[in-house]
Amino acid sequence: MLQQFDSIDRILHALAEPTRRRMVERLSDGPVSVSALGEPFDMSLAAVLQHVQVLEAAGVVRTAKIGRVRTCQLDLSAMRATEQWMRDRRATLEQQFDRLGAFLDATHGPSSSDSELP
Amino acid sequence: MLQQFDSIDRILHALAEPTRRRMVERLSDGPVSVSALGEPFDMSLAAVLQHVQVLEAAGVVRTAKIGRVRTCQLDLSAMRATEQWMRDRRATLEQQFDRLGAFLDATHGPSSSDSELP
DNA sequence: TCAATACTTAAGCAACGACTTGACTTTATG
DNA sequence: CATAAAGTCAAGTCGTTGCTTAAGTATTGA
Numbered sequence: 550m551l552q553q554f555d556s557i558d559r560i561l562h563a564l565a566e567p568t569r570r571r572m573v574e575r576l577s578d579g580p581v582s583v584s585a586l587g588e589p590f591d592m593s594l595a596a597v598l599q600h601v602q603v604l605e606a607a608g609v610v611r612t613a614k615i616g617r618v619r620t621c622q623l624d625l626s627a628m629r630a631t632e633q634w635m636r637d638r639r640a641t642l643e644q645q646f647d648r649l650g651a652f653l654d655a656t657h658g659p660s661s662s663d664s665e666l667p
Numbered sequence: 668m669l670q671q672f673d674s675i676d677r678i679l680h681a682l683a684e685p686t687r688r689r690m691v692e693r694l695s696d697g698p699v700s701v702s703a704l705g706e707p708f709d710m711s712l713a714a715v716l717q718h719v720q721v722l723e724a725a726g727v728v729r730t731a732k733i734g735r736v737r738t739c740q741l742d743l744s745a746m747r748a749t750e751q752w753m754r755d756r757r758a759t760l761e762q763q764f765d766r767l768g769a770f771l772d773a774t775h776g777p778s779s780s781d782s783e784l785p
Numbered sequence: 786t787c788a789a790t791a792c793t794t795a796a797g798c799a800a801c802g803a804c805t806t807g808a809c810t811t812t813a814t815g
Numbered sequence: 816c817a818t819a820a821a822g823t824c825a826a827g828t829c830g831t832t833g834c835t836t837a838a839g840t841a842t843t844g845a
Binding site for chain 2: 570576638643645
Binding site for chain 2: 820821822823824
């Protein structure tokens with residue numbers, strides 16, 4: 550597979566990992582250090598750092614080092630962009646349903662709406 | 668890594684793959700057959716089918732076979748659930764900002780708001 | 786200053802995931 | 816019926832990823 554990831558690809562890839570997802574959940578309560586972030590997991594600090602680096606490379610978190618501790622913080626704009634991508638797909642498809650509904654209404658008179666999936 | 672994926676994990680994993688993301692974009696224009704879905708990609712039909720199976724297992728698409736052709740269709744509820752997860756993380760964190768803002772306002776009088784990231 | 790703390794880096798390994806090819810199975814269609 | 820079309824299944828290849836351990840580097844506190 551070619552590694553020509555665009556921004557959304559990197560964000561989704563970062564969030565697809567269960568451990569990283571739980572880290573993000575933790576970070577939504579506020580900023581924490583790398584070791585504090587990894588504390589719930591049975592995992593070396595090096596592994597925790599690798600997850601943090603993936604999240605940071607994706608733009609999902611920002612980090613800053615003060616003294617010897619690196620503090621991690623969620624960057625919401627990445628998730629906003631991803632939500633937006635999903636909203637766009639939904640909007641496009643929902644438009645299709647609307648057009649189909651209108652077509653059916655025009656062809657055979659108005660009937661029950663088909664514009665929502667079960 | 669333990670394979671104890673929950674629903675959102677499977678959805679995000681399915682959408683994290685660039686090829687599958689483009690398939691989803693195609694499907695947001697309406698339902699297509701497996702071979703039509705794979706037509707833009709330089710890839711065997713077997714590979715296309717594997718992607719479809721991942722998307723279906725994640726609940727991102729539903730498929731149905733009529734005669735010899737299997738038609739694929741987006742299921743929006745999966746993406747809605749994922750959007751919701753992201754909205755929840757954002758909401759929690761934004762609440763933190765609000766609390767911090769209120770704290771700062773109470774401690775030193777009102778100043779410029781910190782409730783939004785750059 | 787010495788030792789503990791908090792990361793960081795690098796190398797290596799095993800599991801996973803995206804592809805492939807090749808052999809079928811099922812529907813159409815001439 | 817014979818052949819093509821559309822999809823399915825099963826191995827097997829190979830790069831990526833999540834993790835480990837081991838050996839650093841700064842910082843901090845007694």
